[in-house]
Amino acid sequence: MAIQYKQKCYACKKNYVTVTRRQPFAMCWDCQEKELSGEVKDPEMKKMFDIPLEYYKKSSFLRDIKSRYLRFGALTENQIKAFKKVSEEMKGNPQP
Numbered sequence: 001m002a003i004q005y006k007q008k009c010y011a012c013k014k015n016y017v018t019v020t021r022r023q024p025f026a027m028c029w030d031c032q033e034k035e036l037s038g039e040v041k042d043p044e045m046k047k048m049f050d051i052p053l054e055y056y057k058k059s060s061f062l063r064d065i066k067s068r069y070l071r072f073g074a075l076t077e078n079q080i081k082a083f084k085k086v087s088e089e090m091k092g093n094p095q096p
């Protein structure tokens with residue numbers, strides 16, 4: 001796993017978010033929840049994003065990928081791979 005650290009949400013500058021170096025602009029769940037509630041029409045993507053809400057709450061990375069998809073309507077192959085990998089990891093190793 002990449003090194004994780006905490007920083008303040010860049011939107012509200014109030015809540016802390018766990019981030020990795022690859023995503024310097026992280027939003028907390030409160031700020032991003034609305035953004036993530038958009039509809040996913042592609043059935044394959046819908047299936048991929050159909051993971052427990054807890055995962056999105058815990059992982060700003062997963063949130064970031066979903067919000068990108070909702071904004072741009074597409075993801076790169078690497079983003080898809082990374083999303084699947086992280087959500088699988090969360091399934092297998094529940095964090096306290």
Ligand SMILES: [Zn+2]
Pocket residue numbers: 009010011012013014015027028029030031
């Ligand atoms: Zn926030």
